[in-house]
Amino acid sequence: MDFQNILVAIIISAALLYIGQIVWRKAKAFSPKSSCGAGCGCAGKTKQKM
Amino acid sequence: MNPKIINATERHSEADKEKSLIRNRKSEIVVALAGNPNAGKTTLFNALTGLRQKVANYPGVTVERKEGVWKLNDGAAARLIDLPGLYSLDATSFDEQIARDVLTGKLAGVPQPDAIIAVVDATNLERNLYLVTQLLEYKIPVVVALTMVDAAEKQSLEINTKKLSELLGVPVVEVTAAQKKGIDELAEAVQAAEEFQVSNFRSQADPTNSEAEDLKTDASEIFARYNFISDVYQESVKHIQTEERGFSEKIDRVLTHKFFGLVILAAILLLVFQTIFSWANLPMDLLESGFGALGDFARVSLPEGLLSDLIVDGVIAGVGGVLVFLPQILLLFLFISILEDTGYMARAAFLLDKLMSKFGLHGKAFLPLMSSFACAIPGIMATRTIENPKDRLATIMIAPFMSCSARLPVYALMIATFFAGQTVFGFVSLGAVLILAMYALGIVTAIIVAWILKRTLLKSATPPFVMELPPYRLPNVRNVLQSMFNNGWEFLKRAGTVILAISIILWALTAFPRSADGDASQAISQNQIAPGAQEPLNQITTGDESCGCSLPDEAHIAEAEQKAAEAKQGAALRNSYAGRLGHFIEPVIAPLGFDWKIGVALIASFAAREVLVSTLSIIYNAGKDGNEESENLIQAVSDAKRDDGTPAWTPLTAVTLMVFFVLAIQCMSTVAVVRRETNSWRWTIFMVVYMTALAYAAAFLTFQGGKLLGFG
Numbered sequence: 001m002d003f004q005n006i007l008v009a010i011i012i013s014a015a016l017l018y019i020g021q022i023v024w025r026k027a028k029a030f031s032p033k034s035s036c037g038a039g040c041g042c043a044g045k046t047k048q049k050m
Numbered sequence: 051m052n053p054k055i056i057n058a059t060e061r062h063s064e065a066d067k068e069k070s071l072i073r074n075r076k077s078e079i080v081v082a083l084a085g086n087p088n089a090g091k092t093t094l095f096n097a098l099t100g101l102r103q104k105v106a107n108y109p110g111v112t113v114e115r116k117e118g119v120w121k122l123n124d125g126a127a128a129r130l131i132d133l134p135g136l137y138s139l140d141a142t143s144f145d146e147q148i149a150r151d152v153l154t155g156k157l158a159g160v161p162q163p164d165a166i167i168a169v170v171d172a173t174n175l176e177r178n179l180y181l182v183t184q185l186l187e188y189k190i191p192v193v194v195a196l197t198m199v200d201a202a203e204k205q206s207l208e209i210n211t212k213k214l215s216e217l218l219g220v221p222v223v224e225v226t227a228a229q230k231k232g233i234d235e236l237a238e239a240v241q242a243a244e245e246f247q248v249s250n251f252r253s254q255a256d257p258t259n260s261e262a263e264d265l266k267t268d269a270s271e272i273f274a275r276y277n278f279i280s281d282v283y284q285e286s287v288k289h290i291q292t293e294e295r296g297f298s299e300k301i302d303r304v305l306t307h308k309f310f311g312l313v314i315l316a317a318i319l320l321l322v323f324q325t326i327f328s329w330a331n332l333p334m335d336l337l338e339s340g341f342g343a344l345g346d347f348a349r350v351s352l353p354e355g356l357l358s359d360l361i362v363d364g365v366i367a368g369v370g371g372v373l374v375f376l377p378q379i380l381l382l383f384l385f386i387s388i389l390e391d392t393g394y395m396a397r398a399a400f401l402l403d404k405l406m407s408k409f410g411l412h413g414k415a416f417l418p419l420m421s422s423f424a425c426a427i428p429g430i431m432a433t434r435t436i437e438n439p440k441d442r443l444a445t446i447m448i449a450p451f452m453s454c455s456a457r458l459p460v461y462a463l464m465i466a467t468f469f470a471g472q473t474v475f476g477f478v479s480l481g482a483v484l485i486l487a488m489y490a491l492g493i494v495t496a497i498i499v500a501w502i503l504k505r506t507l508l509k510s511a512t513p514p515f516v517m518e519l520p521p522y523r524l525p526n527v528r529n530v531l532q533s534m535f536n537n538g539w540e541f542l543k544r545a546g547t548v549i550l551a552i553s554i555i556l557w558a559l560t561a562f563p564r565s566a567d568g569d570a571s572q573a574i575s576q577n578q579i580a581p582g583a584q585e586p587l588n589q590i591t592t593g594d595e596s597c598g599c600s601l602p603d604e605a606h607i608a609e610a611e612q613k614a615a616e617a618k619q620g621a622a623l624r625n626s627y628a629g630r631l632g633h634f635i636e637p638v639i640a641p642l643g644f645d646w647k648i649g650v651a652l653i654a655s656f657a658a659r660e661v662l663v664s665t666l667s668i669i670y671n672a673g674k675d676g677n678e679e680s681e682n683l684i685q686a687v688s689d690a691k692r693d694d695g696t697p698a699w700t701p702l703t704a705v706t707l708m709v710f711f712v713l714a715i716q717c718m719s720t721v722a723v724v725r726r727e728t729n730s731w732r733w734t735i736f737m738v739v740y741m742t743a744l745a746y747a748a749a750f751l752t753f754q755g756g757k758l759l760g761f762g
Contacts, residue, residue, distance in 0.1 A: 011360065012554055012555065015554035019552065026719065
């Protein structure tokens with residue numbers, strides 16, 4: 001494997017990691033956070049289910 | 051005066067004095083900016099902070115939080131927190147709850163303000179003072195920034211600010227943020243406000259009291275406030291009698307007319323779209339040539355191999371393909387900002403609200419829906435101002451139908467490829483008409499869906515709604531440019547992050563698997579090469595034995611080699627991971643007139659809608675002959691062929707794709723926000739399913755109907 005191929009592999013891996021991290025963050029956003037401000041309405045316990 | 055007015059000094063407890071001393075010792079004071087919507091809060095915030103501002107969310111919630119650094123007169127800095135636009139602090143909406151939590155210091159990560167600037171619109175003094183009376187109760191020094199005094203004077207109102215200050219018990223500073231008038235005085239007043247008495251109005255309820263948080267403001271409380279406001283108003287404002295009708299009122303008679311108003315709205319939007327297309331042409335051409343030259347330069351400079359392919363065919367083609375639409379995005383936000391600043395957007399809201407309310411939508415739904423034209427995410431978050439959960443849910447369910455700015459590159463590519471230069475009635479650009487039609491399709495579908503939802507799953511009475519129409523103003527150049535710059539920057543950031551990463555991954559998906567020697571075409575077995583393309587090579591190798599003709603000349607050999615190379619490239623793409631994925635979904639999208647390459651782009655665009663453009667750029671770049679000169683994306687889309695050699699795109703396919711994009715959810719971030727805001731998987735899945743089904747059905751009807759009518 002020459003230098004170019006190694007570089008390409010690194011770039012692709014970095015892109016995959018970056019997108020993976022975004023998807024992970026979005027997936028986490030699917031579930032309500034536990035540490036919300038008082039009565040802000042976002043926490044599972046306080047928010048009225050629609 | 052109202053009996054509830056008490057002497058402010060009586061309320062200054064020892065604790066308050068101590069708090070004030072602590073504040074004085076702090077190097078940076080925290081100032082909250084509060085005010086009614088349209089009171090000039092954003093203009094003032096921009097004038098005070100300039101570019102020293104950052105936008106985030108309040109912890110744990112998705113209400114936008116704007117903060118900035120305000121350089122005060124003595125060189126000290128204040129941390130300026132822009133609270134959401136509010137009419138009151140009754141905490142009936144999420145925005146009001148957030149504001150209350152900030153003012154009481156109960157919101158984690160946000161310090162309790164040392165002072166509050168209450169932005170008050172002089173033309174709507176009575177209504178604006180309601181919020182001020184509530185702010186006065188937080189035991190935090192308040193300074194009133196009186197805006198739009200010139201507009202009030204034009205309305206024959208003469209405001210005695212000194213008297214107003216005396217009656218309220220807080221400093222009142224006249225401010226013209228656009229011209230930076232009164233900014234220094236405001237800074238002085240805020241710095242001096244540490245020592246200032248808190249207010250002349252005090253209700254019986256204490257907002258900082260935990261019991262009061264859940265207390266509904268009762269009627270007597272409201273009457274007490276309005277009595278106080280009425281007294282203050284009568285003593286500080288003088289009406290100069292005049293026969294002349296307000297300028298705004300005269301224009302509004304026409305612009306908010308139920309028929310002519312809608313015609314004028316359509317004409318204005320048409321003009322905006324037409325201007326966007328014609329003005330953006332030159333910078334787009336320049337950007338396109340720039341990226342072409344950059345690609346050629348990279349190809350020549352870099353040693354031949356995988357890295358060169360990745361840079362040229364992945365990064366430059368992908369990111370460049372999207373970035374060329376930057377001028378259109380900038381122009382779109384320039385016009386949106388001008389329409390907002392002049393006050394016309396509120397008239398458009400009023401017109402469409404009349405229409406929407408007939409279909410059961412709450413009046414407050416309009417602003418979230420207007421925000422969704424820029425991006426559905428802030429639009430969905432803005433539904434927090436709607437108190438009724440069913441009305442709020444109905445608005446969330448239809449917000450993504452509004453054509454957001456991420457759809458613009460998709461529409462623009464289709465129009466530039468198939469409808470450029472075509473006109474209707476000889477002078478109206480067909481492209482502008484099509485864009486207007488796509489916006490209208492989104493609005494009409496949203497209204498129909500809302501009507502159905504409000505009569506079935508989300509049945510509830512729609513409360514009446516009063517909308518405020520701000521007076522017409524000249525747009526503020528600074529605000530307009532700042533909005534354009536901010537939105538352009540967001541677009542660039544997306545291009546440099548998400549779109550760049552997706553472009554790299556998509557390039558890899560189109561370039562692999564490869565054979566051991568690194569030549570993609572070698573990975574393809576001979577029988578995968580299209581039979582038609584093999585023929586010329588066979589003829590050359592077999593010479594005149596098969597056809598009886600003379601030996602082919604150099605031109606024929608070159609042509610045959612080019613065809614063979616193209617066929618190999620095409621076969622390599624078909625055999626790639628992206629190709630396999632595209633072929634897997636092709637049976638589903640074939641009835642819409644889409645081939646597998648468009649299918650790959652549709653899947654990729656679920657990450658972000660504009661990714662469709664970069665994906666097509668990469669796919670068509672990978673599929674073309676490597677010896678060919680670099681072509682632009684418009685040409686590549688126009689020349690693209692299916693596996694059977696027929697054109698992949700026709701004008702009908704382009705319109706079908708646009709219809710699909712108007713109605714499909716196609717945005718991962720929007721789905722995530724809907725889940726979070728509704729706190730329900732059921733509604734999130736419902737939205738994804740119904741929007742996808744609707745988009746598919748509409749695209750199917752467009753394509754098959756168009757074919758039946760002979761447009762195919």
